[in-house]
Amino acid sequence: MKSVKGNLLIAQSGGPTSVINASAYGAIKEFLSLGSGHKVYAGVYGIQGILEKRIIDIDTLNKNTIETLKYMPSSAFGSCRYKLKDYDENEEEYEKIINIFKKFNITYFLYIGGNDSMDTANKLSIYMNKIGYDANIIGVPKTIDNDLVETDHCPGFGSAAKYVTNIGIEIWSDINAYKKESIMIMEVMGRDAGWIAASTGILKSVIPDINQLIYLPEISFDKDKFLIDVEKAIKKNNKLLIVVSEGIKDENGEYINANKNEIDSFGHKQLGGAGRHLQNLIKENITKNVKLIELGVTQRCAIHCASKTDIEESEIVGRDSVKYVLAGYSGYMTALERSSNDKYNCVTKLVKLQDVCKRVKNVPLNWINEQKNSVKDAMIDYIQPLILGEINPFNENGLVKYTDINFFR
Amino acid sequence: MKSVKGNLLIAQSGGPTSVINASAYGAIKEFLSLGSGHKVYAGVYGIQGILEKRIIDIDTLNKNTIETLKYMPSSAFGSCRYKLKDYDENEEEYEKIINIFKKFNITYFLYIGGNDSMDTANKLSIYMNKIGYDANIIGVPKTIDNDLVETDHCPGFGSAAKYVTNIGIEIWSDINAYKKESIMIMEVMGRDAGWIAASTGILKSVIPDINQLIYLPEISFDKDKFLIDVEKAIKKNNKLLIVVSEGIKDENGEYINANKNEIDSFGHKQLGGAGRHLQNLIKENITKNVKLIELGVTQRCAIHCASKTDIEESEIVGRDSVKYVLAGYSGYMTALERSSNDKYNCVTKLVKLQDVCKRVKNVPLNWINEQKNSVKDAMIDYIQPLILGEINPFNENGLVKYTDINFFR
Structure with missing residues (x-):
């Protein structure tokens, strides 16, 4: 030195x-x-x-x-x-x-x-x-x-992922309390890349029969395919956890349900609303039994x-x-x-x-499953050590x- | 026996x-x-x-x-x-x-x-x-x-209060990251009684100069007084944490911003929207720098x-x-x-x-401060042992x- x-x-x-x-x-x-x-x-x-x-x-x-x-x-x-x-x-x-x-x-x-x-x-x-x-x-x-x-x-990522994955396990337990159909949408941060949402793929390593769908900004959001995914999923099990990145975009690269008039001082579009949009889609097309939780800033400050x-x-x-x-x-x-x-x-x-x-480093496309609604084991192997x-x-x-x-x- | x-x-x-x-x-x-x-x-x-x-x-x-x-x-x-x-x-x-x-x-x-x-x-x-x-x-x-x-x-209450109060401390730290004005509304559960919201009164025991307002269902919500409270508070400190029970009601006993058409199978009105309503009030009348977090079901399942x-x-x-x-x-x-x-x-x-x-057991009125926007020490003494x-x-x-x-x- x-x-x-x-x-x-x-x-x-x-x-x-x-x-x-x-x-x-x-x-x-x-x-x-x-x-x-x-x-x-x-x-x-x-x-x-x-x-x-x-x-x-x-x-x-x-x-x-x-x-x-x-x-x-x-x-x-x-x-x-x-x-x-x-x-x-x-x-x-x-x-x-x-x-x-x-x-x-x-x-x-x-x-x-x-x-x-x-x-x-x-x-x-x-x-x-x-x-x-x-x-x-x-x-x-x-x-x-x-x-x-x-x-x-x-x-910073490991702690956010640890909080979100643990909340995910707890919410899965919670939505299983009742007999009736229960869909929970959990919106997590991730403006350009879906790492936080993808991290919840680890839930299936502890809950092998979890009924979960994950939507990432890496994949263009397709409304029709989404509704088919949800219908198929709730036929299998009437409890369903949907994890979505705030930054999902349509085929034209436009944020889903973004409020296009609000930008932050870096010039970024202010997000919010992806989860709400998915909730509305399900309510209008499939069932009213769908709730939304937006984890918001807790993801970046939950030192506990x-x-x-x-x-x-x-x-x-x-x-x-x-x-x-x-x-x-x-x-x-x-x-x-x-x-x-x-x-x-x-x-x-x-x-x-x-x-x-x-x-921007995205979630590798070959870590995303073929149906584009979950992640493969490579993602789980990647995340596991980071939340320890x-x-x-x-x-x-x-x-x-x-x-x-x-x-x- | x-x-x-x-x-x-x-x-x-x-x-x-x-x-x-x-x-x-x-x-x-x-x-x-x-x-x-x-x-x-x-x-x-x-x-x-x-x-x-x-x-x-x-x-x-x-x-x-x-x-x-x-x-x-x-x-x-x-x-x-x-x-x-x-x-x-x-x-x-x-x-x-x-x-x-x-x-x-x-x-x-x-x-x-x-x-x-x-x-x-x-x-x-x-x-x-x-x-x-x-x-x-x-x-x-x-x-x-x-x-x-x-x-x-x-x-069940002690664990919900422990989660909410800790998230409250973390969010207070988070909104203090930036120099600019930052108001955060945290909506918590409490259909008929404001105990969970009131529990966050304990924040001032660890953050003596916290700028915090608390709104409970025990007190009829008065829009004009609320806006005066907020204006006064952000003059003192441009960081502000507002905690609100989902069940706040107006002087006629109607839920604030409740969706009156949806009821659960007990016949209760489905709440949601009190925090959003407060956010809109602030946006329309005071400042755009106001965010909302609705803690939702995490309050009842955060075993971590x-x-x-x-x-x-x-x-x-x-x-x-x-x-x-x-x-x-x-x-x-x-x-x-x-x-x-x-x-x-x-x-x-x-x-x-x-x-x-x-x-219904409500928060005692003599545990609520004179301005009806926070709680007195009696509430803090009550909650402290329950979150230990x-x-x-x-x-x-x-x-x-x-x-x-x-x-x-």
């Missing part, structure tokens, strides 16, 4: 997860463990806050408070949905960032986030290189959607049902990102590489940010440990 | 909970531990299944399977929403039941359920008494809504976040119900009596079924233990 040339800046971006703070924790602990005399700073509210000089010095935080980061949901240092424009469109922003880096003697920057955040990290890295400013930038992956390419999986594997990997990704950035790498993302499923082991590796950003292990997040009052998020800002 | 004169029948009714099977478990284990040579039967799908002679002999179940009952959500023996009519309206049904009792030599009957189920148990008990049939009937309370009178609280206290009490209520029914009591419900909050202890006592059925303790419901595969519900039917 080269000698430490300056201070480290970390920041968080995009949607929170249960474990994004575990990566920040890993990075902070790793850097401070070196005793280089240099500082760790955190940008408050991601790149947007950095542009507003909202920088805090980790040394000013209580040490016990830092320890709580490892098991704390949400983005402790604050997040944003803010994309840097290309530098030839708005060089002023880049200059602002350079000035802040200079002011705080920042020579290392870790940006923790998803696809759009990797794009920002990539642009910054290219700009720094172009103008010859000596700072190394590494992207740290985070997304419950699991849709970053060049990595086996993304920190987090995957221990996910938390530990998130911390390692944070720690290794510090090692990589100090070793002089820049313009990379710290990815996860799985050795095998049988004896699961994951290590980190570097992949180029330019190969990651603006691309539990933490004990509870205090003696029966509630999950809570740290005031303002302590970090 | 008198000598055991015949067999025990147990059955489950109404909405499932995470712990209704723990009561069945307690009853079965207690009766069999006596070694009387008499049998335990279970009615499949409650009184409706009993009328169809769907009776299973617990001896035919695998012993390990019985052990899984203690930590199994949903109604293992099947539930129903079926109310017995008065016997002068439909004596035939009562005669059917008597014939089944005779056929299986049933002299003890425990009916596990909520308000409507206590009514059924009461009617049966009165009828048996009238015709001089020697069977003792006891109601075993169960409802996440916590709205049975004459008992300190109801088995069950209260250990609740599970243990549910088992005790089942065990003590056997003791009471064998001692010759009939026409009673086994209630819970709390000694004190400081050193929480709960024991069972008997209360008359006729004093329980057709009544955790179980480990997970298998080594990272998923909650699952028993095929068909094993019990």
